[in-house]
Ligand SMILES: Nc1ncnc2c1ncn2[C@@H]1O[C@H](COP(=O)(O)OP(=O)(O)O)[C@@H](O)[C@H]1O
């Protein structure tokens with residue numbers, strides 16, 4: 631029996647991993663996809679033509695970057711749909727608007743006109759009945775100090791030279807965002823409870839929780855559809 635069968639995880643599930651920069655989304659995406667024999671959908675950082683420019687000058691590049699990310703994630707979403715699911719996705723599309731675009735607008739590094747254009751585009755593309763939402767959003771959380779030390783350790787120059795206040799603002803916004811998120815079911819995982827780098831890899835404990843959350847959410851969806 632494979633791990634998908636063991637934990638009752640349907641073959642066509644779409645699981646998205648959310649959380650602040652450096653919390654461990656890519657690491658979790660790889661580990662889960664490997665255990666489940668699912669495909670992965672990663673954010674491409676190295677080939678992003680705007681990201682470094684954005685960290686150099688938020689005001690000049692924030693709109694370009696958001697439109698770029700939206701297009702990339704929408705293409706990935708289409709690919710996931712065409713394959714019929716069976717994916718783990720590194721970061722959800724909801725964080726682009728709920729965290730990043732909003733934060734730059736609130737801080738004055740995205741103009742009101744650009745923000746309105748962006749949110750109109752986002753709503754037209756994503757917040758419709760035609761957009762397939764993930765079956766489960768796994769939210770990774772942990773202490774701010776641990777997350778900042780992971781960003782430093784990973785060593786992307788553009789992130790290392792960004793003031794710590796930026797990461798702190800983002801961290802606080804994530805906490806509020808997840809408490810109000812309702813686009814799909816959520817499973818919260820604290821990085822201090824499940825350390826994927828340990829010798830005793832806790833992936834099966836995570837799969838057990840994923841399986842239970844997926845069954846619960848599918849039962850809920852069926853009940854809602856029957857109403
Ligand atoms: N469980 C863990 N324990 C220790 N370090 C970790 C763990 N998970 C990830 N890391 C490290 O933290 C850094 C950020 O992880 P990453 O998966 O790239 O985060 P994200 O995709 O959320 O930005 C990387 O250097 C990674 O090796």
Ligand SMILES: Nc1ncnc2c1ncn2[C@H]1C[C@H](O)[C@@H](COP(=O)(O)O)O1
Pocket residue numbers: 649650651652655656673675681695696699721725726727730731789
């Ligand atoms: N929507 C976004 N706006 C600004 N910056 C973003 C957005 N999505 C991702 N990013 C940045 C944050 C990090 O520097 C890299 C990759 O994110 P990570 O959380 O490490 O996967 O892109």
